[in-house]
Amino acid sequence: MSEPFTQSPPRLGDQWDDDAFLRDYLARVLPPEVRRDVEPDLAALGALSGGALYDLQLQDRLSEPRLTQWDAWGNRIDRIELTPLWQRAAHVAARHGLVAIPYEQRHGRWSRIHQFAAVYLFHPSSDLYTCPLAMTDGAARTLLGSRHVALIDRAVPLLASRDPERAWTSGQWMTEATGGSDVGTSTTRAVPLDDGTWHLYGKKWFTSAATSEMALALARPEGNGPGGSGLAVFYLETRNADGTPNGIRVERLKEKLGTRKLPTAELQLDGTVAYAVCGTDRGTRNIEPMLRITRAWNSVTAASFMRRAVALARAYAAERRAFGARLDALPLHQETLADLEVATRAATLLAFELVELMGRDEAGEIDDAQRALLRLVTPIAKLLTAKQAVAAVSEAIEAFGGAGYVEDTGLPTLLRDTQVLPIWEGTTNVLALDALLRTHAEAGLGAVQRRIAAAVEGAPPDLADAAAAAAAAAAHAAAWVRAAPDRRETQAGARRFAYTVGRALELALLIEHARWAEREGRRGSAVAAARRFARGRIDEMGDGGADEAESVLG
Ligand SMILES: Cc1cc2nc3c(=O)[nH]c(=O)nc-3n(C[C@H](O)[C@H](O)[C@H](O)COP(=O)(O)OP(=O)(O)OC[C@H]3O[C@@H](n4cnc5c(N)ncnc54)[C@H](O)[C@@H]3O)c2cc1C
Numbered sequence: 001m002s003e004p005f006t007q008s009p010p011r012l013g014d015q016w017d018d019d020a021f022l023r024d025y026l027a028r029v030l031p032p033e034v035r036r037d038v039e040p041d042l043a044a045l046g047a048l049s050g051g052a053l054y055d056l057q058l059q060d061r062l063s064e065p066r067l068t069q070w071d072a073w074g075n076r077i078d079r080i081e082l083t084p085l086w087q088r089a090a091h092v093a094a095r096h097g098l099v100a101i102p103y104e105q106r107h108g109r110w111s112r113i114h115q116f117a118a119v120y121l122f123h124p125s126s127d128l129y130t131c132p133l134a135m136t137d138g139a140a141r142t143l144l145g146s147r148h149v150a151l152i153d154r155a156v157p158l159l160a161s162r163d164p165e166r167a168w169t170s171g172q173w174m175t176e177a178t179g180g181s182d183v184g185t186s187t188t189r190a191v192p193l194d195d196g197t198w199h200l201y202g203k204k205w206f207t208s209a210a211t212s213e214m215a216l217a218l219a220r221p222e223g224n225g226p227g228g229s230g231l232a233v234f235y236l237e238t239r240n241a242d243g244t245p246n247g248i249r250v251e252r253l254k255e256k257l258g259t260r261k262l263p264t265a266e267l268q269l270d271g272t273v274a275y276a277v278c279g280t281d282r283g284t285r286n287i288e289p290m291l292r293i294t295r296a297w298n299s300v301t302a303a304s305f306m307r308r309a310v311a312l313a314r315a316y317a318a319e320r321r322a323f324g325a326r327l328d329a330l331p332l333h334q335e336t337l338a339d340l341e342v343a344t345r346a347a348t349l350l351a352f353e354l355v356e357l358m359g360r361d362e363a364g365e366i367d368d369a370q371r372a373l374l375r376l377v378t379p380i381a382k383l384l385t386a387k388q389a390v391a392a393v394s395e396a397i398e399a400f401g402g403a404g405y406v407e408d409t410g411l412p413t414l415l416r417d418t419q420v421l422p423i424w425e426g427t428t429n430v431l432a433l434d435a436l437l438r439t440h441a442e443a444g445l446g447a448v449q450r451r452i453a454a455a456v457e458g459a460p461p462d463l464a465d466a467a468a469a470a471a472a473a474a475a476h477a478a479a480w481v482r483a484a485p486d487r488r489e490t491q492a493g494a495r496r497f498a499y500t501v502g503r504a505l506e507l508a509l510l511i512e513h514a515r516w517a518e519r520e521g522r523r524g525s526a527v528a529a530a531r532r533f534a535r536g537r538i539d540e541m542g543d544g545g546a547d548e549a550e551s552v553l554g
Helices: 020-029 032-050 052-059 084-095 108-125 130-146 149-159 288-317 331-362 368-398 401-405 411-418 428-438 441-456 461-482 487-492 494-519 524-535 546-553
Strands: 066-070 076-081 170-173 189-192 198-208 214-221 232-237 248-253 264-276
Touching (some): 020 331, 032 108, 052 084, 066 248, 076 248, 084 108, 108 130, 108 331, 130 198, 170 198, 198 214, 288 368, 288 411, 331 368, 331 494, 331 524, 368 401, 368 441, 428 487, 461 494, 461 524, 487 494, 494 524
Parallel strands (some): 170 214
Antiparallel strands (some): 066 076, 198 264, 232 264
């Protein structure tokens, strides 16, 4: 009698060794001495991410954070127990300096590239431990920008510590039940005390990483007017010196579609002692440095989820057989995998374009055009990579057939976790409006067009059409902005605008990479990737319109 058939699972290899695209990108952009210095660290993370951390993630699949609100004697304790992988991830993150690297500035403007390459490798095996890390990085940057010396001295060394026993994480407490996008409607009150501190009262509706030691929170000082300008940014520590909660009650942990290892809580603030970080108004503006950082983390982690999905789908295709052949030998399955690979590269290059600009900015090596580019690319990279990630991970799930839909493969978690990326840190629509209305789109577009021109200059002849398509799409978006449609049409077109600019830039970056690969004598894959991306949808500016949408909706 023949043995029953069992399918071998997809094998995830060392994520540094297996990611030739990441290594090529770093070889292209980093000076050789920086690269030599950072590669051992990245190689170690790649091995962990494809090895011990991934194994633990699969074993730990069913455990979730647990909230204990009361002790046996009736005291309110609100203790949250984290999952085993999260506890391990906290150590790995601190030891590898996932927040610390850009604050140590060992490699000047390349420090951010080093940090985010590490984040990219670590993220998909961390069960979203990158969420608190992103907010921690954002809090450190916001505090440093505030020039509030006492708070900087107190918190930044802990936020940027490499010592797992000392390292802090930070929350970002903005969203209330009244609105996360329209955060100016927040109702949390701040009451001043005689000693210069404040007491906060209100309810924060979504607070991820509720176990953080500190948070930056928005609240409205008594007497301030409505809207975002009437809010202020406050610093608070979640526990008093004796370990008791600082006027904070954890009402419950959210029951979420994904990100289930991440404790996201509803918090009641009832006399929480806090400090004003930078004045007592203009809160939504003053918290922007935090959002700029978390949006970069969102972009890189989107690309990283895509890479994980592709790595697993390709590994599976090398094992699974159908119609007498391995899946990876079937021409139409190859098409599917190639599209996924190209989308992943495009998203990676756009995310790291943002990272490069951030690094220049922080090292003081940025000019006005690059600053304008940074402002426009931040919302666009976040929104586009998040959407690309959801589409790519969903496609990758299908590449496993039924196995992709089965929980104990670990694959459904990947899709559920990815789905958060377009929602938090600004939804797609909100960021598209931000890109168009708040970031001086015209100046930014000039900078995008110049960046595209530089990226495609000297492109291989067989990419000339692709280069022209990138330039034409950006020019189309710029012409639309210059024509200044009325406010209704502008709002209706914001997504199309953001997608067009983002995809045009992605295409140009793929061409730039192909030009480099050609010089290195390995043009094949990079040129084919740019050509394939160019055949997809780049320019959406001519679509839709406010009247049409209204007609459809009746
Ligand atoms: C897992 C998870 C963790 C989170 N963690 C945190 C956290 O730690 N801290 C925190 O502060 N928040 C957190 N959030 C909240 C998150 O940032 C908000 O949910 C998000 O900003 C959207 O806000 P909202 O839920 O109020 O949706 P709404 O603002 O009500 O949006 C609903 C829909 O309307 C659209 N929309 C809104 N305004 C416009 C407009 N002007 N034009 C067109 N469309 C528009 C949006 O795009 C969206 O599709 C978390 C959310 C999740 C899911």
